[in-house]
Amino acid sequence: MLASVWSALCAVSSEAKGVSLAIQEGCRFILGMSDHTSQPSIVRTAQLNAQIRSAIAIFGGKWKLEILWVLSQRTHRFNELKRSIPGVTQHMLTAQLRELERDGLVVRTVHPEVPPRVEYQITDRARRLRPVFDAIFSWMR
Secondary structure (H helix, E strand, O other): OOOHHHHHHHHHOOOOOOOOOHHHHHHHHHOOOOEEEEEEEEHHHHHHHHHHHHHHHOOOOOHHHHHHHHHHHOOEEEHHHHHOOOOOOOHHHHHHHHHHHHOOOEEEEEOOOOOOEEEEOOOOHOOOOOOHHHHHHHHHO
């Protein structure tokens, strides 16, 4: 189960804008570890720590995973999204959506109408996070 979570996280993070090939290498290292008792060098450990932080930073933020989960159900307008996530402020939702859009996990569509209609949906890349959500649900049970 852990391997499927790492696979999904590494696949999504390795395609994010500005993420180096080093993250991909670190993810391959982690997924390829058959003997978790082997200890990499101090430099290698530091590299892996940096790579993991970079991969997880894409999903860092109190609301990002919840936003992605809600959007995985269907396309939402901003206020629908705000109502479906109790406790999130308009400012924080806007900031988190902008970051998710910047990282290529959410698409924002503005329809040229009066009043303007803005819709948010997840990308195919974000849909590959499904195993992560499944692993979280399994862990909670």
